Amino acid sequence: MALGANRRPDGDDLEIIEPLCAVFRRRLKSEGAKYTPERAEVLDAIVRIEGIFEAEDLLERLQAEGRRVSKATVYRTLKIMQDAGIVQRVLSVGDQARYQLAYGRAGTDQLVRLDGGRVESIEPPGLKALCEQVCAQRGVKYQGHRLQVFATAPERGG
């Protein structure tokens, strides 16, 4: 289901879809851009992925679902969404660009399960202060930070 049309109030993602969609439309309008079905599809897919994804994940997912969205459009939309603050590039462990939903969800800090790929938000106490301190020491202005903590399931027989 695309975002703009036929939205029903019973989806469990709606709490996030609704405002996100609005943010996106507002942003698009503010720069004279259009809210097209393709862009809605992309946003919808991103929301449903619920985690970190690559451009190709989106493309595969959309095509597997029979959506008619081209590679070029996925990349173009992703770029717009980055500028709009809807998605953000996250730290990549490997080669490709990876993104995550940046709106409505979470802080910027994550616990990444290396076994399975699940990602959850964390809020380590005092982290922001620590980062601000680093900046203060170097005489630069703190603008933000992002932390990934990597973990695996605890050992059983070890």
Next chain:
Amino acid sequence: MALGANRRPDGDDLEIIEPLCAVFRRRLKSEGAKYTPERAEVLDAIVRIEGIFEAEDLLERLQAEGRRVSKATVYRTLKIMQDAGIVQRVLSVGDQARYQLAYGRAGTDQLVRLDGGRVESIEPPGLKALCEQVCAQRGVKYQGHRLQVFATAPERGG
């Protein structure tokens, strides 16, 4: 100056070059690989860069200095060094893979200048402990972490 030959005890990088070179040679030998002049050049360039670099930085630098090392060799050497733990990939802000010396130096945490793109390594005190604590609380095994702190030049008139 390549690493293996003509080393003199007055260089200020030697304290790091020496053991690194040894580590590299040992590693190469352990897998039946050879210690070639090209590999020495690459290692030398990496040490002299003293920070985060991309493959192309190495290539440019080497070629600007008249070293005869090809792109392919730079990439191949970089891969070997990664496996050997001599360099590590670090978080990329843009598109390309970035590396830094992983031996004797620095961790994975960075201060990213949003104005200009400079990246430098930082070591916020207690960060690792904080991350380990997060893992402990969730009952997972800490495997590592990565932090990026974003900053801009301090305001002057604001």
Next chain:
DNA sequence: CTTGGTGCAAACATTTTGCAGCACA
């Protein structure tokens, strides 16, 4: 000598871009 390494250029994978027709505002 043998085995692995090098440079080159072609192959690759990912992301970007030019163009002609199409659809949103």
Next chain:
DNA sequence: TGTGCTGCAAAATGTTTGCACCAAG
């Protein structure tokens, strides 16, 4: 109705690989 958007495929990166000759051990 006009401007921007789409898909396609070609171009543009950044990285890897095949091959013939060369060098380290």
